[in-house]
Amino acid sequence: MRKTLRSVLSALLVAVATPVALAAAQPAQALESGLARTPQLGWNDWNSFGCNVSDTLIRQTADAMVSSGMAAAGYRYVNIDDCWSQRTRNGSGDLVPDPQKFPNGMKALADYVHGKGLKIGIYSSAGLTTCAGYPASLNNEQRDAKLWASWGIDYLKYDNCGDTQGKSGQQRYTAMRDALATSGRPILFAICNWGTDSVGSWGPATGNSWRTTGDIAGNWNSVMGILDSQPGWMSYSKPGAWNDPDMLEVGNGLSDTESRAHFSLWAVLNAPLIAGNDLRTMSAATKAILTNTEVIGVNQDWGGRQGNRIADNGNSEVWAKPMANGSAAVVLLNRASSTATVSTTAAQLGLGGAASYSVRDLWAHTTSTTGSTISASVPAHGAAMYLVTGGTGSTTGxxxxxxxxxxxxxxxxxxxxxxxxxxxxxxxxxxxxxxxxxxxxxxxxxxxxxxxxxxxxxxxxxxxxxxxxxxxxxxxxxxxxxxxxxxxxxxxxxxxxxxxxxxxxxxxxxxxxxxxxxxxxxxx
Missing domain, CATH: 2.80.10.50 (Trefoil (Acidic Fibroblast Growth Factor, subunit A))
Known part of the structure; x- marks a missing residue:
């Protein structure tokens, strides 16, 4: 989904994906492809570059992912979004990379990215055209999947634009799932249908992730609006199949304080962490946020339980995620425009029965103890994030x-x-x-x-x-x-x-x- 083409729809799509609309849906089993057993980590060009994608950009970004420490922190996918192909298929019916943008072809580019120890992603849509008007993959699923596999593609972001010929989302996305399964290469399947068409009921059996909302934008109100629609999706998330509240805007229009809050919340939500900034020129602060391995560790916890909002006091909120080892990750969020104290308790986190609890500050990288209350003075548009251990809920291990x-x-x-x-x-x-x-x-x-x-x-x-x-x-x-x-x-x-x-x-x-x-x- 493209901000430039569908920004008017984004608010409507968030409304469509409300918890009320999802309540009757029955969760589907996860897609057993062996991929995305923890949420995928990577980068996508669209938020910063739109249609200005090129071979040079992808190579330089792969270089930067390694040199910045992001690869060491777990990021793997370097993903190409819309506008990568020519405007028409060739005489054989195949998609053709734009020779001006990708003069070496996709196979050579994939080889370069793989040589860095990384993986490469491509983009298409489950319609006749992509969101920017390029040829898409409806009715060409098998052909396109085999072509991408021959190039060495590892990831497909599959959008929802173009004439769908009256086919349902489930029909269109299932067709691509099956084509990828027979392509001869493991390709992570990221559904991008914006939370519509009851995707919660069939998305887990169809893709490794699925978008839950319209497009994110690089401002605080957009991040908070998308956050508000996430609790209704919690039951659909599981290893191999993740709710996707859209890409990260860390370092893209947000302040450093807002970026830390955004990153903390997406980690607790078990969201795919797909950076959207220019990795080649990011600030030291942005790099420190994206490479915080303690926060990433919450996101990548093998248990795969999505976090949820457990307290809503207006501008002060508490979000928590049960960890596989019995501890609890917690984000104390301040949505207001001035500093506020935000608090929770061990009992509220499901950790009862201990005289004291260990509290690890995942941004300050310090450890303290508390009797029961976990509290912080949180700056405007900011968040504190902790890992809390102790009590009958967490001593069992x-x-x-x-x-x-x-x-x-x-x-x-x-x-x-x-x-x-x-x-x-x-x-x-x-x-x-x-x-x-x-x-x-x-x-x-x-x-x-x-x-x-x-x-x-x-x-x-x-x-x-x-x-x-x-x-x-x-x-x-x-x-x-x-x-x-x-x-x-x-x-x-x-x-x-x-x-x-x-x-x-x-x-x-x-x-x-x-x-x-x-x-x-x-x-x-």
């Missing part, structure tokens, strides 16, 4: 669950991360399929990012437990009791080994808590 009666461990058979895989006990072996991480939200997460789940949210004795995409529901919340039982919060029943069994492969279920040895578990 990552562990195996060993059945006291059987001596065997709660096991995901063969490490299968498919939704609905039933669990069993098996000889403890230290494998990742026997590792569970207790989060601040009360989840027990697998090493693959799935949650321990009571099948169908049922409450009856004998209901099997399984792995499923984490969704924040009560049937995925568990309490590790001091008496060794593990209770399902939604059902109020205990994690139980079927019929007191002790053999490898014995099923695990929920059952009314009775103090039996088959309901006792130790962590280790």
């Amino acid at each position: 990552t562990f195996a669950l060993r059945g006291s009666q059987s001596g065997r461990c709660l096991d995901v058979p063969n490490g299968n991360q498919t939704n609905g895989t039933p669990l069993a006990i098996w000889d403890c072996n230290g494998g990742g399929n026997q590792q569970w991480t207790a989060t601040a939200a009360g989840e027990l997460r697998t090493s693959g990012g799935k949650c321990l789940d009571v099948t169908g949210a049922a409450t009856a004795d004998g209901t099997r437990v399984e792995v499923w995409d984490c969704n924040g529901q009560a049937n995925q919340r568990w309490q590790l009791q001091s008496n060794g039982t593990v209770t399902a919060a939604g059902a109020g029943k205990c994690l139980d080994v079927y019929a007191n069994g002790t053999a490898n492969g014995t099923a695990v279920e929920i059952w009314s808590c009775n103090g039996g040895a088959n309901q006792q578990w130790t962590r280790g």
